[in-house]
Amino acid sequence: MNHKRPPVIAGNWKMNGTSEMVRQFSESILNNVWDENLKQCEIIVCPPAPLIPLFCENASQAAFVVGGQDCHSSESGAYTGDVSALMLKDVGCNSVIVGHSERRISYNEINSTVKLKASAAKKAGLTAIVCVGETQDQKNDGETVEIVTTQVLESIPESASDIDTMIAYEPIWAIGTGKIPKINEIANVHNAIRGAVAKSKGAEVAERIRILYGGSVKPDNVAEILSIDDVDGALVGGASLSSNDFWSLCTNAAKLFAMLSRKV
Ligand code: 13P
16 A cells, blocks of 8 residues: 555445345444544445445445446447446446456456446446456466456556556455465565556556455455555455445555555
8 A cells, every 4th residue: 555545445245235235234334433544545335236326325425435346338228137337327336347357257258348348437437447367277377467467458448547447456266265365476466567557558647546456355454465565455345245344444444544644
């Protein structure tokens, strides 16, 4: 974490949740002791599409914003079951996850698909959270940096900037498994991602763009992960489903950022 880049904690509910869970989640914020430090953090919750409007209503009273989990690359049309970036914006989202490995794997999304979705998000006025990450085999073969930097370069639009784009490094083998890379491995990949962004978008964008880590982030490991200089936040799956875990994770991140900011 770097004091110049406000941290982002994004919760990805995936295909989980009910309207009752949204209500409980929103109440939990109002009932929790409100930590001033949290205001320095950008907190995003990405529920499944049907719960987005309810979340947006509740978000207006609380310190988080709402994001989608995916969007189509077209604004509208005959795409049964899909949701456009424009629709997400229309119901109150400010961001959308694109290229999550679960979509890359289950729906054969490739970098060029992800790039079109990220472009659609930008056009609709949403921040795209572009996900990248290697498989266990690719890691074992020492290909992590090459795979991940190629995904970054091919998945983010030409005109992407730090305002409309974030990158989430999520090693596929770390998602939902309780396993995380070694701290120096995360540092190395994040540093390589920032280097790739510098080459393609220039030093200023690279310096400001937020690069999140995702994969088995929990309240008790978030501080260690976020203390890496090039890690600017976390994309959280399982732990975002429990309001207690999610808010303690956010509080731990915010405390760390407040400490860093005081040091400079
Ligand atoms: P877990 O936090 O459950 O490992 O999920 C990470 C993830 O896929 C977030 O998008």
